[in-house]
Amino acid sequence: xENNGVKQPSSSHEHLCVSIVPIxxxxxxxxxxxxxxxxxxxxxxxxxxxxxxxxxxxxxxxIHKGKLKVYRLTESGKEQVIRILQPGDFTGELALFTDxxxxxxxxxxxxxxxxxxxxxxxxxxxxxYPQISLKIIKEFSLRLDQVEHQVTxxxxxxxxxxxxxxxxxxxxxxxxxEIRLPMSRKDLASFLGTTPETISRKLAKFEDKGWxxxxxxxxxRILDIENLSIYK
Amino acid sequence: xENNGVKQPSSSHEHLCVSIVPIxxxxxxxxxxxxxxxxxxxxxxxxxxxxxxxxxxxxxxxIHKGKLKVYRLTESGKEQVIRILQPGDFTGELALFTDxxxxxxxxxxxxxxxxxxxxxxxxxxxxxYPQISLKIIKEFSLRLDQVEHQVTxxxxxxxxxxxxxxxxxxxxxxxxxEIRLPMSRKDLASFLGTTPETISRKLAKFEDKGWxxxxxxxxxRILDIENLSIYK
DNA sequence: GAGATCTAACGATATGGATCAATACAGGAG
DNA sequence: CTCCTGTATTGATCCATATCGTTAGATCTC
Numbered sequence: 001x002e003n004n005g006v007k008q009p010s011s012s013h014e015h016l017c018v019s020i021v022p023i024x025x026x027x028x029x030x031x032x033x034x035x036x037x038x039x040x041x042x043x044x045x046x047x048x049x050x051x052x053x054x055x056x057x058x059x060x061x062x063i064h065k066g067k068l069k070v071y072r073l074t075e076s077g078k079e080q081v082i083r084i085l086q087p088g089d090f091t092g093e094l095a096l097f098t099d100x101x102x103x104x105x106x107x108x109x110x111x112x113x114x115x116x117x118x119x120x121x122x123x124x125x126x127x128x129y130p131q132i133s134l135k136i137i138k139e140f141s142l143r144l145d146q147v148e149h150q151v152t153x154x155x156x157x158x159x160x161x162x163x164x165x166x167x168x169x170x171x172x173x174x175x176x177x178e179i180r181l182p183m184s185r186k187d188l189a190s191f192l193g194t195t196p197e198t199i200s201r202k203l204a205k206f207e208d209k210g211w212x213x214x215x216x217x218x219x220x221r222i223l224d225i226e227n228l229s230i231y232k
Numbered sequence: 233x234e235n236n237g238v239k240q241p242s243s244s245h246e247h248l249c250v251s252i253v254p255i256x257x258x259x260x261x262x263x264x265x266x267x268x269x270x271x272x273x274x275x276x277x278x279x280x281x282x283x284x285x286x287x288x289x290x291x292x293x294x295i296h297k298g299k300l301k302v303y304r305l306t307e308s309g310k311e312q313v314i315r316i317l318q319p320g321d322f323t324g325e326l327a328l329f330t331d332x333x334x335x336x337x338x339x340x341x342x343x344x345x346x347x348x349x350x351x352x353x354x355x356x357x358x359x360x361y362p363q364i365s366l367k368i369i370k371e372f373s374l375r376l377d378q379v380e381h382q383v384t385x386x387x388x389x390x391x392x393x394x395x396x397x398x399x400x401x402x403x404x405x406x407x408x409x410e411i412r413l414p415m416s417r418k419d420l421a422s423f424l425g426t427t428p429e430t431i432s433r434k435l436a437k438f439e440d441k442g443w444x445x446x447x448x449x450x451x452x453r454i455l456d457i458e459n460l461s462i463y464k
Numbered sequence: 465g466a467g468a469t470c471t472a473a474c475g476a477t478a479t480g481g482a483t484c485a486a487t488a489c490a491g492g493a494g
Numbered sequence: 495c496t497c498c499t500g501t502a503t504t505g506a507t508c509c510a511t512a513t514c515g516t517t518a519g520a521t522c523t524c
Contacts, residue, residue: 417501417502417503418502429502429503429504431502432502432503432504433504436503436504449501
């Protein structure tokens with residue numbers, strides 16, 4: 001709505017972007033400033049697509065504000081949500097290093113601000129500050145670990161367990177019993193490999209058992225984390 | 233059976249290990265030699281465990297000969313195969329950078345030779361030869377990509393499709409219509425998130441339709457890759 | 465604020481694939 | 495060569511969950 005798509009001329013905006021992200025936050029202020037100088041800001045409004053499958057990628061994107069949904073489209077047209085990017089997260093990395101084209105879509109779920117760094121600039125930074133590579137490697141190994149766990153839970157756990165585990169994880173990562181789902185039932189269903197109906201039913205079941213309480217569509221309070229965690 | 237577990241004193245053995253792996257193969261011969269000097273050889277016999285969940289990792293392992301199975305154990309004791317390591321592959325990297333403990337097991341599927349590099353040595357190499365980091369990043373991004381695809385296929389495709397896709401992939405990566413499964417039905421079932429019975433049935437069905445032909449337990453010839461690929 | 469549209473809830477049914485059970489087929493050991 | 499143990503096939507049953515159809519809210523738009 002307000003000054004949509006207009007690039008901020010001040011450098012303070014860019015600074016925010018690079019300073020919040022773990023890959024850069026170990027740098028000295030002067031170095032940070034140098035990195036910030038290579039970034040460009042970009043604003044997306046809700047529903048806008050940052051990149052599409054098939055497009056060549058040549059930038060790293062760092063989320064500063066808002067939320068992005070990364071998903072794939074199967075041949076049959078089904079949408080599968082890969083992950084939700086929140087402030088501090090980055091994406092675009094695959095295409096950066098494999099010089100491949102994107103095989104997923106990134107769409108703004110709400111008004112979103114991000115910074116972009118070009119492929120060449122990033123590679124210069126790697127040479128100049130080798131620790132950045134190490135940070136990236138660390139970040140990648142964490143994500144690899146997460147995704148492998150995700151595979152494990154798809155192959156070994158049933159739907160009910162996956163829903164329960166998702167709630168527990170959300171509660172743990174937000175350090176609170178009050179969780180706010182970052183996406184709609186439809187997207188959550190896609191993420192968890194099930195259908196919106198089943199999500200509804202499972203949540204209703206958990207509520208019946210007194211383990212959770214649902215407020216509006218997105219807000220959930222965990223009442224009995226013990227029982228939910230038993231699914232582990 | 234023969235000189236099992238006995239470390240080779242010659243350096244030629246170590247050289248082979250590091251020279252075949254993509255992360256090092258861009259180095260000059262003299263540099264390679266330096267890297268090789270930091271590695272130690274190790275032999276495993278069939279069924280031997282390289283590392284277990286819960287153990288602290290402090291080495292990178294590079295497979296030189298043989299095959300390793302990396303798997304997790306769920307609470308309920310179910311085994312889920314994450315990947316099969318073949319010559320040239322490496323593992324141990326997660327724990328290397330996240331200073332975490334292993335959360336999976338690595339077991340030799342047959343007599344296997346590998347090289348180990350300690351965490352400290354690897355970090356020195358990173359500083360000395362920054363390109364090694366870039367290779368690792370590239371390798372990681374490829375694997376991340378693969379695993380994310382795997383998640384997608386678990387959530388969007390049914391079992392029959394996953395089996396078909398697996399066959400097609402194997403044929404593509406081996407550049408041949410003759411494929412040899414790298415693992416037993418049981419492990420393949422675990423890898424594909426199904427049961428050995430279902431694997432048998434699906435393969436039988438494909439054979440019925442004249443799309444494949446099974447020789448012994450492991451050898452399969454693809455007769456009609458078009459129809460198999462339709463599942464894509 | 466009213467109509468249109470998108471999202472969620474819920475019931476009924478159908479089915480893919482897990483599970484259980486029994487048999488056949490290796491491959492290794494003596 | 496024969497026993498034995500692990501692995502694969504085949505059949506019968508059953509259950510979780512996808513699918514379909516409908517209703518009810520919620521949200522957006524003009």
